[in-house]
Amino acid sequence: MKNLDNSFLKMDRCSNNRLKKTSDMITFRKPFQWILIPTLLLFLSSCHKEIFVECEGFDNKGGWVVDPQFVEQMGSPYLMAHGMGEPVENASTSVDVPSSGNYHVWARTTDWAPGSWSSPGEFNIWLGEEKLPKSMGHYKGWGWNYAGKVKVKKGSAVVQLEDLTGFNGRCDALYISNRYRTPTNQQDYLLDMRNRFTGFVEKPGETLAFDLVVVGGGLAGCAASIAAAEQGLKVALIHDRPVLGGNASSEIRVHTLGIYGHFERILRMLDTEHYPNGSPLALEDEKKRHQHVEGYSNISLYLNYRAFQANTDDQLISSVDARHTSTGEAIRFEAPYFVDCTGDGWIGYWAGAEFNYGREPDSLYGEAWEEYGELWSPEKEDQQVMGSSVLWRTYYSDSVNVFPEVPWAMPVADGYSASWGTWNWEMISDRWHQVDHGEQIRDHMLKAIYGSFYNEKQKPGVEQLKLEWVSHLLGKRESRRLEGDYIYTFNDMRESRTFPDGVVQEVREVDVHYSQNKLDESKPDFLSEAMFHPVDRYYIPYRSLYSKNIGNLFMAGRCFSCSHVGLGGPRVMLTTGQMGAAVGYAASLCTSHQCSPRELYENHLSEYVGLVLNSNQDSSHLNTLSGQL
Numbered sequence: 313m314k315n316l317d318n319s320f321l322k323m324d325r326c327s328n329n330r331l332k333k334t335s336d337m338i339t340f341r342k343p344f345q346w347i348l349i350p351t352l353l354l355f356l357s358s359c360h361k362e363i364f365v366e367c368e369g370f371d372n373k374g375g376w377v378v379d380p381q382f383v384e385q386m387g388s389p390y391l392m393a394h395g396m397g398e399p400v401e402n403a404s405t406s407v408d409v410p411s412s413g414n415y416h417v418w419a420r421t422t423d424w425a426p427g428s429w430s431s432p433g434e435f436n437i438w439l440g441e442e443k444l445p446k447s448m449g450h451y452k453g454w455g456w457n458y459a460g461k462v463k464v465k466k467g468s469a470v471v472q473l474e475d476l477t478g479f480n481g482r483c484d485a486l487y488i489s490n491r492y493r494t495p496t497n498q499q500d501y502l503l504d505m506r507n508r509f510t511g512f513v514e515k516p517g518e519t520l521a522f523d524l525v526v527v528g529g530g531l532a533g534c535a536a537s538i539a540a541a542e543q544g545l546k547v548a549l550i551h552d553r554p555v556l557g558g559n560a561s562s563e564i565r566v567h568t569l570g571i572y573g574h575f576e577r578i579l580r581m582l583d584t585e586h587y588p589n590g591s592p593l594a595l596e597d598e599k600k601r602h603q604h605v606e607g608y609s610n611i612s613l614y615l616n617y618r619a620f621q622a623n624t625d626d627q628l629i630s631s632v633d634a635r636h637t638s639t640g641e642a643i644r645f646e647a648p649y650f651v652d653c654t655g656d657g658w659i660g661y662w663a664g665a666e667f668n669y670g671r672e673p674d675s676l677y678g679e680a681w682e683e684y685g686e687l688w689s690p691e692k693e694d695q696q697v698m699g700s701s702v703l704w705r706t707y708y709s710d711s712v713n714v715f716p717e718v719p720w721a722m723p724v725a726d727g728y729s730a731s732w733g734t735w736n737w738e739m740i741s742d743r744w745h746q747v748d749h750g751e752q753i754r755d756h757m758l759k760a761i762y763g764s765f766y767n768e769k770q771k772p773g774v775e776q777l778k779l780e781w782v783s784h785l786l787g788k789r790e791s792r793r794l795e796g797d798y799i800y801t802f803n804d805m806r807e808s809r810t811f812p813d814g815v816v817q818e819v820r821e822v823d824v825h826y827s828q829n830k831l832d833e834s835k836p837d838f839l840s841e842a843m844f845h846p847v848d849r850y851y852i853p854y855r856s857l858y859s860k861n862i863g864n865l866f867m868a869g870r871c872f873s874c875s876h877v878g879l880g881g882p883r884v885m886l887t888t889g890q891m892g893a894a895v896g897y898a899a900s901l902c903t904s905h906q907c908s909p910r911e912l913y914e915n916h917l918s919e920y921v922g923l924v925l926n927s928n929q930d931s932s933h934l935n936t937l938s939g940q941l
C-alpha cells in the first residue's frame with residue numbers, strides 16, 4: 313500500500329494563487345503604483361496564516377492510538393492517549409510555519425468525563441520549543457479548545473501532544489493561526505473546513521475496479537473474501553483496523569464459538585482457540601488469520617481504510633468510497649457485487665437498504681418465551697438491543713502498583729469492584745443507540761472498568777495487581793440488521809426448520825442478553841445476564857444473506873437478515889464466518905451467470921448448493937494461492 317506523505321494535511325492558506333494575483337496588480341499604470349504598493353505590502357504583512365493538522369495523520373503517534381470508530385458521530389478519526397492510567401509517549405509531527413510571529417492554537421477535543429474533578433483526558437500542546445499556556449480536554453462535548461498564543465519562527469516546527477494522565481485524552485485536529493478566530497464546530501462547516509485545508513474532495517482521486525468488494529474484516533468478511541478468491545474473483549477487502557478478525561482480533565479478543573458447517577477448511581484458517589475472552593493468545597490466531605488471507609494473490613487487502621459512502625444507481629451499488637484512517641487518502645472501489653460485513657450494516661445503510669433495529673413485538677413473529685417474558689421478547693416493540701462490551705484483564709506484577717484515583721469514574725462504578733472483565737461487561741441501554749451513541753457507550757465502559765478496578769485496589773492483598781490490557785475498541789453484538797428476502801427468526805431455530813437454500817447451520821443455543829440493572833436497580837448498569845434457550849441443529853437460508861431492495865448487495869455477519877431474537881444464536885463468529893463463505897461462493901456464481909443474488913436463488917440454486925457442499929475440498933488447484941501458508 314502506498315504510504316502517502318501527509319504534508320498535504322498542513323497548509324498555509326496565504327496561497328500562491330492569491331499572491332500571484334496580487335503581484336499582477338503591480339503592472340498597473342504609474343499613478344496607481346504609489347497607492348497600490350503600500351496597500352499590497354500592508355495586505356501581505358497582515359496576510360492570514362493558517363495551519364490545519366489532522367492529528368490521526370501525525371508522523372509519530374508515540375503512545376497515542378488512532379480511533380476511527382466514531383467518525384460518523386463526531387466527524388473524524390482521532391488520536392487517543394490510551395495509557396490505562398499511565399501517561400503515554402508524546403505524539404509529534406512537523407508543520408511548516410509560513411512566517412515568524414505569534415500564533416494562536418486550538419485543539420478539537422473533548423472532556424469525556426466532565427464533572428467537578430480535573431479532566432481525565434488532560435494533555436498539553438507544544439509548538440516548537442514552547443508549551444502552549446493552557447492544557448486541553450476541559451470542555452464537555454467535541455469542540456475547539458483554545459490553548460493560547462505562542463511565538464514561532466518561520467520554517468519547520470514540531471508540534472507535540474503531551475498526555476498528562478494516561479486516561480484517554482483525545483485530539484481530533486489542531487488549528488494554528490496568526491489571527492484569533494475560533495474555528496467552526498458546526499458539522500457541515502467543519503467538514504467544508506477539513507476539505508478546504510486538506511484538499512479532500514467528495515470524489516476520491518483514485519478509482520479501482522474489482523469483481524467483489526467486501527467491507528469489514530471480521531470473520532465473516534475474511535471468509536467471504538477467501539471463498540470468492542478461491543473461485544477466481546478479484547476481491548477487495550476493506551477493513552478499518554490494522555488487523556483482521558473483528559471481535560476475534562487481538563484488539564478485542566473474543567474467542568470464536570459455533571460450528572464449521574460446510575466450511576471447515578476455510579474457517580480453520582480464521583478461527584481461534586478457546587482461550588478466555590481477553591487473552592493475549594488472540595495474537596497467535598491473528599497471525600494465522602493474516603498469513604492465510606494475505607496468501608491469496610487475488611485478495612487486495614485495504615487495512616486501515618474505513619468505508620464512508622456507498623454510491624448507488626437505480627437500487628444498485630456502483631461503488632464504495634473508503635478513506636485511510638491516518639492519511640485521509642480516499643479510494644473509490646467499483647464492483648458488480650458488494651458484501652456488507654461491517655456488523656453495523658453501514659454499506660446497506662448508506663445505499664438505502666431496508667433494515668431493522670430494536671426488538672420486535674412478540675406478536676410479529678411469535679417469538680415469546682414464557683420463562684423470560686418481556687426480557688426475551690417484548691409485548692411492544694422497543695429500541696433495546698444486545699449491548700456492546702469492552703474487555704479487560706489484569707495480572708500480578710513483581711512489584712507494588714499504585715492505581716491513581718479516578719473520581720470521574722466513581723459515579724459509574726458506584727462501589728462495584730472487580731479485577732477483570734469478560735463478556736458480561738456489556739452496556740445495554742434504552743437511552744443509547746449502539747451506533748449513534750457508540751462513543752458514549754465505550755466511554756461509559758471505560759469509566760466502569762477504571763472505577764471498579766480502583767475499588768478493587770483498595771482491598772488488602774492486591775497491591776501487586778496491575779492492569780494488563782483494556783481494549784479501546786467497542787466489541788459489538790447487535791445494531792442494524794439488514795432486511796433480506798427472508799427474515800430469520802427464533803422459530804426457525806426452535807423448530808429446526810429446513811430450507812432448500814439452508815447453506816449455513818448451527819447447533820449453538822439461542823442466547824439473548826438483558827441488563828442486570830433492569831431487574832435489580834442496585835446492580836451496575838454495565839453488567840448483563842444471558843438467557844439460554846436450547847435448540848437442535850438449525851439452518852439459515854441463503855435468502856437471509858442478500859438485501860431485499862439493493863440488487864447487488866450481500867450481507868454476512870451480525871447484520872444479516874434476522875429478528876432481534878433471531879440473531880441470538882447465529883451471531884457467534886463461526887456461524888457468521890459460514891455466512892461469509894456462503895456469500896463468497898454465491899458472488900462467484902452470480903459473476904459467472906451475470907445474475908443478481910436473488911436470481912441465483914431463483915435460477916441456479918442446485919448449482920450453488922453443490923458448490924457449498926464441495927467447499928471442504930482442497931482448492932489449491934485453482935492456483936489462487938501465492939507462496940506457502
Ligand SMILES: Cc1cc2nc3c(=O)[nH]c(=O)nc-3n(C[C@H](O)[C@H](O)[C@H](O)COP(=O)(O)OP(=O)(O)OC[C@H]3O[C@@H](n4cnc5c(N)ncnc54)[C@H](O)[C@@H]3O)c2cc1C
Nearest residue numbers: 528530552558559568569619654655701787869870884885
Ligand atoms: C464481549 C463479547 C463477547 C462475545 N462472545 C462471543 C464468543 O464467545 N464467541 C463468538 O463467536 N462470538 C461472541 N460474540 C459475538 C461476536 O463477536 C459478534 O457477533 C461477531 O463479531 C459479529 O461478527 P461480524 O463479522 O459481523 O462483526 P465484527 O466482528 O464486529 O467485524 C466487523 C468489522 O468491520 C469493521 N468495520 C465496521 N465498519 C466499517 C467500515 N465502515 N469500513 C471498514 N471496516 C468497517 C469493524 O472494525 C469490525 O472489525 C461476543 C461479542 C462480544 C461483544
